Amino acid sequence: MAMVEVGYRFNTFYFALQDKNYDLAQYQFDKIKKAIQNGIIRRPARKTNSERMFLKSPYKKMALALKSKNIQQIEKEYANTKNLCNRCHKAERVPFIKVIDPQYRWQVIK
Numbered sequence: 839m840a841m842v843e844v845g846y847r848f849n850t851f852y853f854a855l856q857d858k859n860y861d862l863a864q865y866q867f868d869k870i871k872k873a874i875q876n877g878i879i880r881r882p883a884r885k886t887n888s889e890r891m892f893l894k895s896p897y898k899k900m901a902l903a904l905k906s907k908n909i910q911q912i913e914k915e916y917a918n919t920k921n922l923c924n925r926c927h928k929a930e931r932v933p934f935i936k937v938i939d940p941q942y943r944w945q946v947i948k
């Protein structure tokens with residue numbers, strides 16, 4: 839279920855960026871990190887790709903961008919994050935699971 843949580847939180851994360859609520863975005867991004875870390879506990883074979891495509895440098899860059907509140911930097915890191923979600927899906931042999939920009943809000947918070 840780790841990835842279901844990641845998808846759910848990615849939705850709130852995306853709209854928090856749209857709303858420029860960067861504290862909420864950071865909160866959701868940390869929950870995404872935690873869900874991916876929990877995923878490794880269940881599937882240790884995914885550790886390398888999880889670290890390379892999310893937990894290490896990509897996570898740090900997005901967190902720094904959010905801290906800076908620089909919209910261009912945030913947009914760049916968002917695009918990079920989404921791209922890496924999809925690269926990992928290809929690497930983990932689920933290329934048919936394609937992450938897109940969320941189309942509508944799932945949450946009752948903003």
Ligand code: HEC
Pocket residue numbers: 839840841842844845846848870884887888891892919920922923924926927930932935937
């Ligand atoms: C470690 C590589 C990896 C990374 C990084 C990754 N995913 Fe996944 N994702 C998977 C795998 C593998 C699956 C197939 C389902 C499973 O085994 O959990 C999956 C499945 C999914 C699903 C479908 C869940 C379902 O069963 O309905 C969603 C949604 C998802 N990922 C979203 C994301 C998003 C958003 C990101 C980026 C923030 C991301 N993933 C990053 C490996 C990854």
